[in-house]
Amino acid sequence: MSARSRARRTSLPLGLVLPAAALLALALAYPLGRQVVLSLQSFGLAQQFGAPPEWVGIQNYRDLVGDSYLWTVVLRTVIFCFVNAALTLGIGMGIAVLMTKMTSWVRIAAQCGLLLAWAMPVVAAMIVWQFLFDTEYGAVNAVLTWWGGDYESHSWLASPMSFFAVATLIVVWMSVPFVVFTLYAALTQVSDDVVEAAEIDGAGGWQRFVHVVLPSIRPVLLVVLLLQLIWDLRVFTQIYTLQKAGGITRDTNLLGTYIYSLGIKGGDFGTAAAAAMFMLALTVVVTAPYIRMMLKQED
Amino acid sequence: MATPGRRRTSTPLWLTANAVGLAVLLVCIFPVYWMISRSTLPNNRIRTKDQTWLPLNPTNDNYGRVLDGDGFRNALTTSLAVTLMTVAVALLFAFLAAVAVSRFRFRGRASFIMTLLLIQMIPAEGLFISQYKMLEGMSLLNSVFGLTLVYVASVLPFTVWTLRGFVDGVPMELEEAAMMDGCSRLRAFFTVTLPLLAPGLVATGLFGFIQAWNEFTLALVVMTDPAKETLPVWLIGFSESRSRGVDWGAIMASSTLITIPVIVFFLIVQRRMVAGLTAGAVKG
Known part of the structure; x- marks a missing residue:
């Protein structure tokens, strides 16, 4: 091969990748670097009138770490993430397993329902659920009152616990379909022969599930779990809209909404950037096992 | 099975x-x-x-009120502009990158693929502060171009990944056969491979459409001017403001209008999405 054509062979693919790489560098890599700089600067009243930001070193990080509120929010975020991921996976797994036992028309009907819930835009879903839990005209209060409960004009978003219960219900409702479809697809791939062999060896239904079915869908299960953890860690829209609908912001902030209220609403971009670095660090910690797994595959 | x-x-x-x-x-x-x-x-x-x-x-009074109001129509215009531009740019850039990754072995290929996978894990909430400052500096706040820029970046990794799968699916031999018959490499690609990729481009484009159409967080951050809101941001504002508890009918009608295109497109791409999300995560 001539030197000229070898040069062409390497420059053509690089040229093809260039637009995508350049755009990602501009819209993601540059802000990431910029964020580190921002987190070392202070933004106050003077900066709103055009003064350049002041260098404060790691003062923003010091302030955050010293503020017990940050730790409350971080803890809340992590708990919310784990509870939601666990519930989503548990419920999704249960439905997926039972799906293999359903009469076919029931299964198809359930799949259609799940597909509809999955397709629902997050904002539309939030609006409808808010309406269902509305204090005055919500269907939930109407049904509970009709059943004899004392739910006339009950406000679901007033206390933090009840706020997070509603948020969890909505997040799980929206996330379960993906888990069910993925796990059901994996379950149908489990070899019937192996399961039958275990049955002949005298394994009961539960034993077959734990020792044969579960190990064979393990890779899919792991991926779904990690995706779910990532998604539930970054939950923003649901919390933000519920806060707008009547939650007490300070008692219900998760990291995403906290960063938003610090930076975009409060104008304190330095502290917000530092808090955002916490969010990125938390993502790395949660997804580290997954990234290690990927790196191993790449080698 | x-x-x-x-x-x-x-x-x-x-x-x-x-x-x-x-x-x-x-x-x-x-x-x-x-x-x-x-x-x-x-x-x-x-x-x-x-x-x-x-x-x-x-x-159909509720629908009439929503469609006659300025708010919905303004937001619809913005949403359509941002969504269509995002899909067009993301598809073009991703297509080129997917061809490179699938058809060539070059230095930096593996790290490019790794970077795409890692980027998908970055939460928007961890970066929107500095993206806001960047767009502010470029005078692209409240601009459809600014929002499109950050949207393309967020859908690009998945788009490249999915398209790569489709390009992989078209055997090289078909192209080579056309080249034997005297086609140039470029021509062989455009006449043989590209038509076979059409379904993949449509599915990936629809996926990008759904993503951009539904996105809330970045739109809320970038479009601070009420006149520049996208549909999701407008809808949340509409539901919380004067109409709260007063005009639930109109709020439900707007939600339905926003949902319809998504459900239609979603049903088309659903099968590929299950495969894409997990394959993108499993395969190296």
Whole structure:
């Protein structure tokens, strides 16, 4: 091969990748670097009138770490993430397993329902659920009152616990379909022969599930779990809209909404950037096992 | 594929399974049913303690009010502009990158693929502060171009990944056969491979459309001027402001209008999405 054509062979693919790489560098890599700089600067009243930001070193990080509120929010975020991921996976797994036992028309009907819930835009879903839990005209209060409960004009978003219960219900409702479809697809791939062999060896239904079915869908299960953890860690829209609908912001902030209220609403971009670095660090910690797994595959 | 349920299932398990199936159907469908049915009722029948479960005597007044209002139409224009530009740019850039990754072995290929996978894990909430400052510096706040820029970046990794799968699926031999017959490499690609990729481009484009159309967080951050809101941001504002508790009919009608295109497109790409999301995550 001539030197000229070898040069062409390497420059053509690089040229093809260039637009995508350049755009990602501009819209993601540059802000990431910029964020580190921002987190070392202070933004106050003077900066709103055009003064350049002041260098404060790691003062923003010091302030955050010293503020017990940050730790409350971080803890809340992590708990919310784990509870939601666990519930989503548990419920999704249960439905997926039972799906293999359903009469076919029931299964198809359930799949259609799940597909509809999955397709629902997050904002539309939030609006409808808010309406269902509305204090005055919500269907939930109407049904509970009709059943004899004392739910006339009950406000679901007033206390933090009840706020997070509603948020969890909505997040799980929206996330379960993906888990069910993925796990059901994996379950149908489990070899019937192996399961039958275990049955002949005298394994009961539960034993077959734990020792044969579960190990064979393990890779899919792991991926779904990690995706779910990532998604539930970054939950923003649901919390933000519920806060707008009547939650007490300070008692219900998760990291995403906290960063938003610090930076975009409060104008304190330095502290917000530092808090955002916490969010990125938390993502790395949660997804580290997954990234290690990927790196191993790449080698 | 193994047929599930071929082995004999005990009666109690069978009953439980089917009961759960019907419960799942109900829980999934009810909110959607409620949204659509309330959107066809006048407000005096929504704002009552005894709810009508069946929407008898429906009306399209709510839809009329929404479609006549400036808010919805403004937001629709912005949403369409941002979404269509995002899809067009993302598809073009991703297509080129997918061809490079699938058809060539070059230095930096593996790290490019790794970077794409890692980028997908970055939460928007961890970066929107500095993206806001960047767009502010470029005078692209409240601009469809600014929002498109950050949207393309967020859909690009998945788009490249999915398209790469489609390009991989078209055998090199077809192109080589065309080149034997005297086609140039470029021509062979455009006449043989590209037509076979059309379904993949459509599916990936629809996926990008759904993403950009639904996105809320970045739109909220970038479009701070109420006149520049996208549909999701407008809808949340609409539901919380003057109309809260007053005009639920119009709120439900707007939600339904925003949902319809998504459901239609979603049904088309759904099969590929299950495969894409997990394949993108599993394969190196």
